[in-house]
Structure formats: structure tokens, C-alpha cells
Amino acid sequence: MKDALTELLLTALAKLVDDGTLPEKPAVTPQLDHTKDPSHGDLATNIAMVLAKQAKRPPRELAALLVAALPPNSLIDRTDIAGPGFINFFLSQASNTQAIRDVLAAGDQFGESNIGQGRKVQVEFVSANPTGPLHVGHGRGAAIGDSLCRLLTATGWSVHREFYYNDAGQQIQNLALSVQARALGKTPEDPDWPSDGYRGDYIIDLANAFMAQESVSAADREITASGNADALDDIREFAVAWLRREQDADLKAFAVIFDEYFLESSLYSEGAVEQAVSALERNGHTYEDGGALWLRSTAFGDDKDRVMRKREGGYTYFVPDVAYHLNKWQRGFERVINEQGADHHSTITRVRAGLQGLDAGIPSGWPEYVLHQMVTVMRDGAEVKLSKRAGSYVTLRDLIDWVGRDATRFFLSARAATSQLTFDVDLALSQSNENPVYYIQYAHARVCSVKQKALGLGGDWTPEAGLAHLDSLQESEALTLALTLGRFPEVVAGAAQRLEPHDIANYLRDVASELHSFYNAHKVIDEAAREVSLARLALLEATRQVIANGLALLGVSAPESM
RNA sequence: GCGCCUGUAGCUCAGCUGGAUAGAGUACCUGACUACGAAUCAGGCGGUCGCACGUUCGAAUCGUGCCAGGCGCGCCA
Known part of the structure; x- marks a missing residue:
């Protein structure tokens, strides 16, 4: 409808160029807006005001000429020139009801388009480490990320959904130690409980499952527990699989699926981290200072340079991230969207700086980011901060259990990602x-x-x-x-x-x-x-x-x- | 102190690539079921769009400076 009307306007504009009213073909296509006020018609354009200056005529006069130049058609019932120079279009009855035909003809494909033209886009979202149940922040990321994927698919993009996680770092070590401590009968109150250990009740379940030699299978892995509480490697592997399974269950309950799970550890085992670091060194974007290797990220707009390799040898967290994004680029994703919590926004500059330093032909604004602000959960007029199961935070599962999947998804994706979100459990529950x-x-x-x-x-x-x-x-x-x-x-x-x-x-x-x-x-x-x-x-x-x-x-x- | 996000009706929020009297829900008030689903509808009340300058024919929207809140500023991830 809008497109058809735009065509009519372009024809009219061309006519005005021909008869000398307009000095040249306008550079802008006319902007058509749906009106708020019915007395302003169905659609309106401000084109006469935009072009008034170059036409050297008052907007209303130009608008009148433009209306006179409109070709005969069956779309428009009548037009009106209003205010400072708006042209209001009152659509014909047939134009108004055309949508009904269109919808019934297209069925569940109505709304789809081919804007993406089949081009590839990778969307990374949730990307929770397997150290505990998903929290409400992950839930917001899952709801927004999944809807983005659905929107991109509907508009003709070929979407790849990816979940990235770390299965081998210090946090996982803390997880394994916590499970081991529980398996040995310790509690977080004991003096020798691991420092930075995980204290939630789920660790107890996990330890019991490990000792009972249970088998678990998650979307991307499966394992049977050895039941040997002394074998920390066994515990680590089992704990990761067990928590991945938990997260999968939550995601499934939330109707969110992924095409691929990507392990941070694979970047090390396949040499991708080393390769990225060497490339940055080779390109002269690094230097050593105080026993550490630094990235000259200030050359790419960062506030200060960043340590890549610590004095004691390990890499800082953003280095594998750079390697990971290089991997995405090499997989042919010229478009990548990362949906994540705004608390990680400081990594954006670092990752992009690292990618620029690789001289791999990656555009400076790549990848794109969608950052969501924090979620607070309100119930009975007070903020809910704790979950029985996870201990220190409200889980996605809590929300689904309380209000159901539909309400949870709707509430988490119905607000702009940039706004902090207050999730009102009582409102989501009310059947009214x-x-x-x-x-x-x-x-x-x-x-x-x-x-x-x-x-x-x-x-x-x-x-x-x-x-x-x-x-x-x-x-x-x-x-x-x-x-x-x-x-x-x-x-x-x-x-x-x-x-x-x-x-x-x-x-x-x-x-x-x-x-x-x-x-x-x-x-x-x-x-x-x-x-x-x-x-x-x-x-x-x-x-x-x-x-x-x-x-x-x-x-x-x-x-x-x- | 620096960076990012936010500040719109009592409350929760749309609108923000500039457009006409600033919208919705909720709350509060008044009406509508002998009608296909009243989990609904119609009407009313309610706003210095944080503040101040600036750009513009026109600013909630763009720019600058303040004020307030959130998040982040590690050789943690």
C-alpha cells in the first residue's frame, strides 16, 4: 500500500521536474507516515515541506502542485493539504480492505519478506557458562535473541543460532571443587569450603548424581559419572554436562533452540588463540611491559591498552573472544549479531580492536551488538533477589514456574532492550x-x-x-x-x-x-x-x-x- | 573521575534515522452482558516529555552543559 502510493508520488515529482517547478530530481524518496489522527487521513507526507526550499515556493503551494500532478488512480479517495504543508491521503475503501485479501492469501507467511536475500547472519545469544542454572538476565537474552532470530528469518536472512561457553576455565574449576566438596559431605559453612565456591543447592543435587554414577546427556554432550570423588577431572566433566543438561531443559521449556554450541576450550586446543596472538604480534599491535604482553588497543579507540598475556602466562579473557570472532568471520558470517547483557559492554571495544589488529579485512563496526539492561523481579510489591535453588539469583526456571512460558517470554521481550526491566510477577500472573x-x-x-x-x-x-x-x-x-x-x-x-x-x-x-x-x-x-x-x-x-x-x-x- | 544505558501521566512503559492538539496499559471515576467469549468495550480524570541553552519553518526526538538512577571501568571471567 505504502509502496504503491510512493510510486504515485514519484511520478508526480517527476512531472514537476519536467515542467520546471522543481530544479532537479529530488535526492530523497518521499516519506510516508501513518497518521495518528483520522482527520489527517490514512497516510501523510511531508515532502512538500522538505522540497519547499529548492522549489523556491511556499510548502502549501508546492503541495497543491504536487497533488495536481498525481496520476489518476483507484488507491486514493481524496487528498488534503493541511498545516504547514502536509499532504494527507484518504485511502479508498478498496485500498483499506486489500490487506484482508493479502493476509488470507499468504496465511502464516504474511509479514515475511526477502530483505535479507538469503544472506548469512550468525546470532550469538545466552552464552551462559555451565556453572549454574540460567538466571533472569539469561532469560531476557534468550527471549530477545530468539525473537531476533525469528525476525531475521522472516525477513529473508539465513540465520545461524549459536551458544558459546567456557568449559575449562577458572570458573569451571571452582565449580568442580564445589561439587567435590559437597560429594565429600562439606557445606559452604565449613571453614575449608573452596573460596569462590558455588553455594547453591543445585551443587548438592549435582554431587549426589555424580556419586550415584548417573548418566546425563545434554544437547551437545553426554557422560556417565565415575562416582570417584577424588577424581577432579571426572567431576569437572560430569558437572559441565549436568549443568548443560539443566540449561537445555530450561531453554527447551522456553522454546529456544540453537544450531551450534561453541566451546571456548576448542579455541585453545585447535591453536586458534595462539594464531590470533601471533597475528597481532606480527602486525605490530603488541608490546611487552612488566612481563606481560599488551595489545595496543588505544590505536583502535580504546581508553587504554589491554593486557593479553598475563605475567604468569595465561591469556586474559578477551583474547579467546577475539579468536572466536575471527573464527566466525572465517566461517563466512559477514554479519554477526551478539546479544548479551549490558554489563559486558566494555568488551566490545576490546574485541573489535583485536579484530582490527588482525588485518583480516574485518569491518570496524563488526560484529553488531544488542545489549540488554538488567532485570529486576518484583513480587508482592517487593524485589525478589533469591532463588531457593540457585541461592544468589532468580532463575529463568523460577519465572516459568511462576507465570508460564508465554507470559515470561512476552514480558521479557516486550520492552526495549536498552531499558531496565521490572518484571512484575503478580501482573504476569493475573488472568485479567x-x-x-x-x-x-x-x-x-x-x-x-x-x-x-x-x-x-x-x-x-x-x-x-x-x-x-x-x-x-x-x-x-x-x-x-x-x-x-x-x-x-x-x-x-x-x-x-x-x-x-x-x-x-x-x-x-x-x-x-x-x-x-x-x-x-x-x-x-x-x-x-x-x-x-x-x-x-x-x-x-x-x-x-x-x-x-x-x-x-x-x-x-x-x-x-x- | 571516565565510558555505555536510562530519565515521558500516581505506577509500568511506547513514541526517539525531527513533523500536525505527546500515546497505551494500569490505578481512579461513569456507563455497556435476554448479543457470536464482559479475560471485552465506550467515556472521563491525569503530563513544565529531568533542567537549561542551541540548531530548525518545526524538537520528547538532533547538539552542548548540568542534575538524577543503573551498569561497567583488574595482569577476574
Whole structure:
């Protein structure tokens, strides 16, 4: 719809260039916006104000010339010149209801596009180390990252979902020592409990499973415990697999899947870390000082230079990260998006600096980052800080257990990632009009119910039959809704382009609201008025489809009854 | 002290690649079920868009400076 109107405007502009009103072909394509106020029409453009200066005419006069130059068409009912020089377009009834045809024709593919043209993009998200259950921050990352993947897929990208973790570092050593201590009957209160040990109750379960020689299989590994409490390597390996399995269970409950799990340890074992370091040395971006090897990251915009190899020999944490990203680049991902908590934002400059220093032809803004701010959980009017199981933090599993998967996903992805998020457990739990998830799902279920009733009448009481009578849709509520449905592809494309899944949640709120308004104002099934009834049925089915498609992008279910 | 994010209605938040009287939910008040799902709808109340300058025909949106909150500033990961 927007595109068709843009074409008309371009034709009109070309005509004005021909007759000398405009000195040259405008460099910008006209901007068309959906209006907030119905008295401003359905779509509006500010192009006359933008071009007023070079046309050397007042905006309103230019607008009038532009309107006069519009080719004849069936899209526009009438136009209006308003305010300082806006051109308002009032769409024809047929344009308004076109979306209904489009939706029913495309079905669950409505909203999709081929903007990505099949190009590869890798999205790394969650990337939790296997030292404990996933916390709410990981949950936010999982919800946002997964929705980003769905949005990118819907817009024609070939998406690779990756989870990166460290299975061999100091934190894992602390984990193994903690499990061993539990296996030997110690508690965190004992004086010889490992310093920096993990204190959560899950360590007890883990130790018991190890001693019972249990077998565990996670998405990317499986192992049987030796049950030998003296064998720290055995414990380490088992603990990692056990926690990976735990995390997989949580991710599965959250409907989040990955194509690949990438181990930090593999970067060492396959020499990728050493190769990256040598390349940086060879390119002259390093120097030694105080027994350590430094990266001259200030040459790439960092505040200060960073230590790469510590005096005692080990590499600092960002070095394998550089090697990892070089690996991503070498795998052919010219586009990479990392979704992570904002508390790690300081690594961005370092990793990019390291990548630049490799002289591997990597663009300076690569990879892209989506950072989410912190989540605080509120319940009964107070902040919840502890989980029984994990001890020091609220887990993703806690949230799912409390409010269910749909509400958890919706709440975690319905806000801009850049905003701190307050997760109100009581609100997410309420089965009432207070809860936006139910509000949207209710709209879907309501349509399903009406559709069932219509289909029960037999004959041609189907949404498809209504397509022949769309011109009988005349009420403002119906036309408003139809126009909103037609915006869905733009909304999806915009959310994917800006990497902002919360746009979808906001849009669905609007759709549900307009559906409910229409529904309350007009009876859908009236056997005495077949044509308009069938047309309304088609409108409802199109609405249902758009809600289902939108919820799918958020990983939220679209129930037929509630 | 430095960097990043945030500051919009009592509360939770949209709007932020500049556009027309600043939106939604919630809370509060008033109405609507002998109707296909009232988990709904209609109406009302409620805002110096943190503050101040600046750019612009036009600023919540862009720039600068303050103020407030969060996160990060390790030879920890």
C-alpha cells in the first residue's frame, strides 16, 4: 500500500521536474507516515515541506502542485493539504480492505519478506557458562535473541543460532571443587569450603548424581559419572554436562533452540588463540611491559591498552573472544549479531580492536551488538533477589514456574532492550485485563470461537467466501483494523532492521485492541445479512492470522481457546 | 573521575534515522452482558516529555552543559 502510493508520488515529482517547478530530481524518496489522527487521513507526507526550499515556493503551494500532478488512480479517495504543508491521503475503501485479501492469501507467511536475500547472519545469544542454572538476565537474552532470530528469518536472512561457553576455565574449576566438596559431605559453612565456591543447592543435587554414577546427556554432550570423588577431572566433566543438561531443559521449556554450541576450550586446543596472538604480534599491535604482553588497543579507540598475556602466562579473557570472532568471520558470517547483557559492554571495544589488529579485512563496526539492561523481579510489591535453588539469583526456571512460558517470554521481550526491566510477577500472573499477554491471546481465541460458530453453519460460511463482499465493510472500526493489518509487513521489516523485537509486542497490542473495539461494536454473524457477515468473518480471520504470526515471532503461543 | 544505558501521566512503559492538539496499559471515576467469549468495550480524570541553552519553518526526538538512577571501568571471567 505504502509502496504503491510512493510510486504515485514519484511520478508526480517527476512531472514537476519536467515542467520546471522543481530544479532537479529530488535526492530523497518521499516519506510516508501513518497518521495518528483520522482527520489527517490514512497516510501523510511531508515532502512538500522538505522540497519547499529548492522549489523556491511556499510548502502549501508546492503541495497543491504536487497533488495536481498525481496520476489518476483507484488507491486514493481524496487528498488534503493541511498545516504547514502536509499532504494527507484518504485511502479508498478498496485500498483499506486489500490487506484482508493479502493476509488470507499468504496465511502464516504474511509479514515475511526477502530483505535479507538469503544472506548469512550468525546470532550469538545466552552464552551462559555451565556453572549454574540460567538466571533472569539469561532469560531476557534468550527471549530477545530468539525473537531476533525469528525476525531475521522472516525477513529473508539465513540465520545461524549459536551458544558459546567456557568449559575449562577458572570458573569451571571452582565449580568442580564445589561439587567435590559437597560429594565429600562439606557445606559452604565449613571453614575449608573452596573460596569462590558455588553455594547453591543445585551443587548438592549435582554431587549426589555424580556419586550415584548417573548418566546425563545434554544437547551437545553426554557422560556417565565415575562416582570417584577424588577424581577432579571426572567431576569437572560430569558437572559441565549436568549443568548443560539443566540449561537445555530450561531453554527447551522456553522454546529456544540453537544450531551450534561453541566451546571456548576448542579455541585453545585447535591453536586458534595462539594464531590470533601471533597475528597481532606480527602486525605490530603488541608490546611487552612488566612481563606481560599488551595489545595496543588505544590505536583502535580504546581508553587504554589491554593486557593479553598475563605475567604468569595465561591469556586474559578477551583474547579467546577475539579468536572466536575471527573464527566466525572465517566461517563466512559477514554479519554477526551478539546479544548479551549490558554489563559486558566494555568488551566490545576490546574485541573489535583485536579484530582490527588482525588485518583480516574485518569491518570496524563488526560484529553488531544488542545489549540488554538488567532485570529486576518484583513480587508482592517487593524485589525478589533469591532463588531457593540457585541461592544468589532468580532463575529463568523460577519465572516459568511462576507465570508460564508465554507470559515470561512476552514480558521479557516486550520492552526495549536498552531499558531496565521490572518484571512484575503478580501482573504476569493475573488472568485479567491487566495482563497484555492474555489480552492479545484472548483476541485470538475469541476469533477462533466465532469462526467455529460460522463454520458450523455449513455452506459457504467461510472467511474465504467473505472476500467477494469486502466492499460491504464500511464501518470505521473495520476499516481501521484492516489498515492496521496491512501494516504488519512494515512492522516486521522495521523490527528486524532495527533489531527491536518489542515493536512486535506493541503492534499486537494495537491489533488486539482494534479487534476488540470492532467486535464490541458490530455483530459478526447475522444470517439475515449474509454479505456483510461474510466480509466481517474474512476480516476476523485475517486478524487472527496476523496475531498468530506476530505471536510466533515472539515465541508465544496463539491458543484457540483459553 | 571516565565510558555505555536510562530519565515521558500516581505506577509500568511506547513514541526517539525531527513533523500536525505527546500515546497505551494500569490505578481512579461513569456507563455497556435476554448479543457470536464482559479475560471485552465506550467515556472521563491525569503530563513544565529531568533542567537549561542551541540548531530548525518545526524538537520528547538532533547538539552542548548540568542534575538524577543503573551498569561497567583488574595482569577476574
